Amino acid sequence: MPCIRKIVGIFALLPIMAGAFFLPGVSPQRNTALRMAAEAGGAKPVRIGTRGSPLALAQAYETKRRLGEAFPELAPEGMVEIKIIKTTGDMILDKALSEIGGKGLFTKELDVALLGDEVDICVHSMKDVPTWLPDGTVLPCNLPREDSRDVFICNKAKSIAELPAGSVIGSASLRRQAQILARNPNVKVVNFRGNVQTRLRKLSEGVVDATMLAVAGLNRMNMQDCVTSILDWDEMLPAVAQGAIGIQCRSDDATSLKYLAALNHPETKVCVDCERSFLAELDGNCKTPIAGQARVIEDKLHFKGLVAMPDGTQMFETEKVGALADAVKIGREAGEDLKEQAGPEFFKALYAALPAPTPKPAVA
Numbered sequence: 001m002p003c004i005r006k007i008v009g010i011f012a013l014l015p016i017m018a019g020a021f022f023l024p025g026v027s028p029q030r031n032t033a034l035r036m037a038a039e040a041g042g043a044k045p046v047r048i049g050t051r052g053s054p055l056a057l058a059q060a061y062e063t064k065r066r067l068g069e070a071f072p073e074l075a076p077e078g079m080v081e082i083k084i085i086k087t088t089g090d091m092i093l094d095k096a097l098s099e100i101g102g103k104g105l106f107t108k109e110l111d112v113a114l115l116g117d118e119v120d121i122c123v124h125s126m127k128d129v130p131t132w133l134p135d136g137t138v139l140p141c142n143l144p145r146e147d148s149r150d151v152f153i154c155n156k157a158k159s160i161a162e163l164p165a166g167s168v169i170g171s172a173s174l175r176r177q178a179q180i181l182a183r184n185p186n187v188k189v190v191n192f193r194g195n196v197q198t199r200l201r202k203l204s205e206g207v208v209d210a211t212m213l214a215v216a217g218l219n220r221m222n223m224q225d226c227v228t229s230i231l232d233w234d235e236m237l238p239a240v241a242q243g244a245i246g247i248q249c250r251s252d253d254a255t256s257l258k259y260l261a262a263l264n265h266p267e268t269k270v271c272v273d274c275e276r277s278f279l280a281e282l283d284g285n286c287k288t289p290i291a292g293q294a295r296v297i298e299d300k301l302h303f304k305g306l307v308a309m310p311d312g313t314q315m316f317e318t319e320k321v322g323a324l325a326d327a328v329k330i331g332r333e334a335g336e337d338l339k340e341q342a343g344p345e346f347f348k349a350l351y352a353a354l355p356a357p358t359p360k361p362a363v364a
Contacts, residue, residue: 043073045081046259049110049119052084053195058220059245060123063263066143070262083119085109111137114248120256122248126241126272127214131280133248141247141260142268146216148243148293150176150236151227153203154210158229160184160236163210170199170208174310174354178289179236180212181312200226212236216243237291237306240275244268267296274327278305281335287354292334294327301327305334307342310353316341 046067050060060082068075086109110122111134126142133139157163160183170192171177177189192199192208196217203211212231218224247263249256271294278292292305301324308315318337322330339347 043079044255045079046074046121046256047119048080048082049085049113049122050082051110052086054221055196055217056123056125057082057084059125062143062220062245063121063123063247066263067259071259074259083113085113085119110248114250117250120249120253121260124246124248125217126244126246127239129241129246129248131276136251137248138251138257139246139248140257141264142272143245143247143263144265145268145271146219146243147230148238149215149233150212150231150238150242151215151218152210152212152229152231152236153200153226154228155203156209160187160210163187167209170202170211173212173239174287174289175239175291175308176212176236178308178310178312178315179291182308182315183235183312185312196221196223214238214242233293233304237304238293240279240290240292241272242293244272246272270301270324270327271295274301274303274331275305277328277331278303278335279331281332282307282338288350292331294331296324299324301330303330303334305338307338307350309346309350314342314346316346 048060048063050056064080064082067080074080107122107124107129110119110124113119114122115134115136124139129139152158152160154163156167160169160180163169163184165186167187169180169187169189171180171189172191172193180187180189190208192202192211194202196213199211199213200223202208210228213226215224215227215230218226247260249260274294275292279290282288282290289308289310290306292303294301294303296302300321303320304317305319306315306317316338318334318341320330320334320337
């Protein structure tokens with residue numbers, strides 16, 4: 001697969017990325033001097049907290065670039081620092097997210113660092129962020145959204161429907177699993193975790209016959225040549241907030257709030273708020289096969305959502321259109337609609353088929 005060659009190049013950059021907490025090639029004393037000079041002039045370096053995967057680092061560096069462009073005082077090297085924080089979700093790779101706690105596994109340690117004043121802001125893939133945030137934090141900023149669709153990656157077929165019976169698709173997402181099996185019940189879906197590069201390597205080694213990824217991540221790492229086909233919403237409805245980057249800060253940090261207000265992309269924020277309202281109404285997380293996407297068309301917000309059984313045997317869908325100002329209401333009403341369509345017996349059966357819930361991550 002052509003894109004596998006890029007993996008080595010990306011990982012070769014990781015020592016540099018990991019060292020970005022200080023200026024590459026500059027002594028710690030020089031970095032300290034830069035910080036002191038900046039503080040004397042009234043501007044403090046911004047500390048970005050991020051996971052350490054190549055995709056997470058690409059998103060952190062995009063945030064760094066945008067901060068420097070919007071605020072000249074943050075443009076000099078050393079004025080935006082990147083701190084890598086390893087999360088539980090990065091360390092436990094042999095189990096599906098639905099088995100070990102869901103979305104909070106990628107954010108708990110970042111929350112702790114933020115509340116402990118180890119970092120000033122945290123950069124997230126929004127689809128990993130729980131619908132609840134720890135007290136004392138806010139998420140006021142979404143960067144312009146990438147293409148939110150999923151991609152199908154396979155050397156043996158051009159689509160899910162074309163895969164022969166018995167084919168194995170690697171995916172840790174119950175949302176993808178449910179929609180895959182609804183369209184081709186003759187394939188098998190197995191847990192398939194790890195970063196983008198790891199999944200593509202496993203695919204090239206024949207561990208699975210196909211996999212699915214978010215096109216946004218591939219675009220951000222310039223790995224589009226991996227794609228077999230891009231799946232439209234009617235074939236694979238994306239996850240809530242997929243393709244969106246969110247930036248979190250402490251609620252009482254006026255400086256960070258000022259920076260993030262300038263970076264926020266209003267249209268993306270409206271869509272993400274709608275989708276997360278939908279997810280919250282259904283009490284959804286990585287343990288639940290839920291999909292939901294909103295987009296703005298001619299100044300109207302168009303939302304589509306679904307909930308399904310993990311085996312794809314039952315699926316309920318809803319669509320809503322309304323004013324941008326009613327984004328949260330639209331999402332909530334879409335969730336209410338699916339509850340009414342599916343009925344309590346469906347949700348009772350759904351939750352019985354899912355792993356037992358685990359406590360929400362505590363924040364020290």
